[in-house]
Amino acid sequence: MCGISGFQLFDNSAKASIETISAMTKTLRHRGPDDEQHFITENFALGSNRLAIIDPAGGKQPAFNEQKNIAAILNGEIYNCREIGRWLTSKGHILKSNSDTEILPHLYEELGEKFVEKIEGMFALALLDIERKRIILVRDRLGIKPLYYYLDNELLAFASEIKALLTIPSINKELNVKALIDYFTFGYILTPQSPYKSILSLPPASLLIAENGKATTKRYWNIPVDEKGKYINKNFKEEFIEKLESVVESHLLSDVPLGVFLSGGLDSSIISVLMKRASKGTVNSFTANLWYQNKEDIKSAEEMAYFLESNHITVNIGSSDVEKIVSIISLLDEPFADSSFIPTFLISEKASKNLKVVLSGDGSDENFAGYPSYVADKYRDFIYGSPLKSGLLSINNLFLSLAKKFKKDSRIERLQKGLKLDELYAHLYWRIVFDKEEIKQLFVSDFLENQEDYSPFSKVEEHYEKFKKRGRLNSMLFLDISTWLVDDILKKVDLASMANSLEVRVPFIDHRIVEYAASLPENLKLNGITGKFIIKESAKELLPEKILKRRKKGFHLPLAHLLRNELEGLTLSLTGSEKKIKHRELNWNYINGLVKKHLQKNNDYAQKLWTIICYIVWKEKNEQ
Structure with missing residues (x-):
């Protein structure tokens, strides 16, 4: 496991700077405290911060082929590296270590960009083909390891974490309002966006190939959605x-x-x-x-x-x-x-x-299908598929209304509201923090200017359209x-x-x-x-x-309690004038209303308040 970073200047006469790559690796030392290496050649630079796990003594990065004209850096692990290493040796390649990184330049020599289809593991990697003046960035099939990048007409830069990219002075740090709408809707930002307009996250199962001043991305793997899911081995447990x-x-x-x-x-x-x-x-x-x-x-x-x-x-x-x-x-x-x-x-x-x-x-x-939300989806489908739909909805609504009087549980309200939505939004509703109308109340109107047509659900809908032919549960x-x-x-x-x-x-x-x-x-x-x-x-x-x-237990903080007790000071900080001056994009009258109702225990707005707090802490830290 490591932190990786690097850049390519598209002007072939330009020279990469050791100061630039050193500043990038400095921010990633927590990811790899065992070794820090830089490699510079002409207009390219690679950096590695290594957490030494496989071949601690011999696995330094970058790793090269015999001619030293192909270099690779890796964050993650390639679990079938031994098998690939034996295959490469049989092809005449000379491997000098047992490192999983070292197989990459040799495998690329054999298979070209299809080398990634051969490797199994969790990884984000960069491969530099010096002769072709080409960089290939790759992220593993499921997105276990992160990889961010910046791209314009003059520069491609990449890193395991955004903070390394922000050390490059030319990178624009303008906030991405669309990404912030994602965040306040779901509590996280959807790939490929980042909180900055100029920085993107490489999607899972993707390659980015930069060559001759141009960059293209392509997928190399997909969830096999065309499988019908009908085959079953009678000995399925074994x-x-x-x-x-x-x-x-x-x-x-x-x-x-x-x-x-x-x-x-x-x-x-x-x-x-x-x-x-x-x-x-x-x-x-x-x-x-x-x-x-x-x-x-x-x-x-x-x-x-x-x-x-x-x-x-x-x-x-x-x-x-x-x-x-x-x-x-x-x-x-x-x-x-x-x-x-x-x-x-x-x-x-x-x-x-x-x-x-x-x-x-x-x-x-x-x-x-371990989450209760999948059971809730099935319950909704049962009601909507019944000839007694209207009667069942009425009975269900009455039952849930009574349940809310005896137990204050936001899940009851979410189930009640979710039953009124179509199947996709009913499923997503369990994770929504602020809905569309609440987003409008959370921000001042000027901040959301020109964002009327943006929906954080559009990316989700794209995925859903690809998957829905596989049936309700599998699609979700x-x-x-x-x-x-x-x-x-x-x-x-x-x-x-x-x-x-x-x-x-x-x-x-x-x-x-x-x-x-x-x-x-x-x-x-x-x-x-x-x-x-x-x-x-x-x-x-x-x-x-x-x-x-044993019933499934979550790992989340008891936010409703904490924000009224141990973290009450953090909650009350949202009502201070200092925050209003620093964060003029937020509608503080609306936020103060959430704080008051939560502290008075009229409503549980813990997740909403926590989402606002995390945004403010992040923004203030990153504006320093």
Whole structure:
């Protein structure tokens, strides 16, 4: 795992500057504290900050071919590098190390730009063909590793994080209003946008090829949506475990010790068991003991650790850690409102003192229908597909209205409103922070000028149109994999872990598992109202019954409580005159109304207020 950066000046007579690439790598040292390297030739520069995991002694970057006219830098891991290395050696190539980076220039010599189709793993990489004066940027199939870039008529610059690009003086830092509308709608920015007009995120499964002053992008992989999902192996449980174990085993490629994040839930538990089986050794496991969690959650994790006979560490994260929240948010290169970023950062911070690599159970919910929203979609479809639709809607509305009186839960209101929307928007409604009308109230009118025709849903609709022929459930799963997973879950994991020099590997998001999940019929994912059905059935032979029956637990902060108590000062800061002067784009009368109603417990506006707070902290930090 590393941070990578670099640039190409399109004027071939220009000379790349060591000062420029050094400034870029300096901002990425947290991603790779073990080694920092620069390579400059004519109008090209490459930079690498290395977290040494595979061949720590011999795996310096950039890596070259024998003639040293092709160079490569890599952020991530290529899990089949040993197999590819043997194939390259049989072709006469000379490899000087066991590094996965070193296979890249040689593989490019053999296959050209199709080299990326051969590699399996999580990666963002840059390959420089010096003779052709060509740079190729590549991002892995699911977008596990990030890659940002800037492009104009004179310059292509790229980096693992936006902050490295912002060190280049010529890059325009004008805010991207469309991206901010994305952010306030969903709590994150949709690929390929960034908070700056001039900077883009390379989409997953994409190559950017810059040559002769021109740049083109193309996809090299897609979720296999044309599969019908009808084939089923009668021994599907054995088949699933066999496939997942093979992927987990490949993820154990490392020359340093590994661990696993163990929550005591189904996903991390099955990864842990298969990790132990594949490694034939003792597993190192980490659990976060969050002060706001039910202690039964910690007990489940510790019982699972006992079952595994793992070297287990419980990381205690107390209410005193609340004091770190603003400083943690300020590390972000873009506004990001998923509050689970905070506990993910804190456990990564503690785990990194012991290990460089951990495995995680992230990604199973998007592949195998683990979220309650998929059940809600099915419930809506049942009502709308019934000849008694109007009567059922009336009864449901009455029931939910009564439920709200007895329990203040925003999910009840969302379910009630979502049932009135079409199928796509009903699914998305669970994650919307501010809707279109609320966005208009949140900003002053001048700030939204010329944005009337922009909808953050347009990109989502593009994905949905590609997927909807695969059926209701699969279309929503594929949609979430292409948006929510990439722009929220994976972004959160990368930023929180790499800020602490920790690599997190995610077997459930390996493209081999995604392709397998896509081939399955829907009832092996959501069976009745049971999500992740195939995982639960397959795990019966592997896990204690208690783990199988444990309800899904979130990792989010208890925002409603915190913003009225430990973080009340942060909430009240939104009413100060200083904020109104600094952030004139916001409608402070509207925001003050949200603050007042939330603190008086008239409504739960915690997620809205948190989204505003994260934006303000990010903006003030990045304007310094």
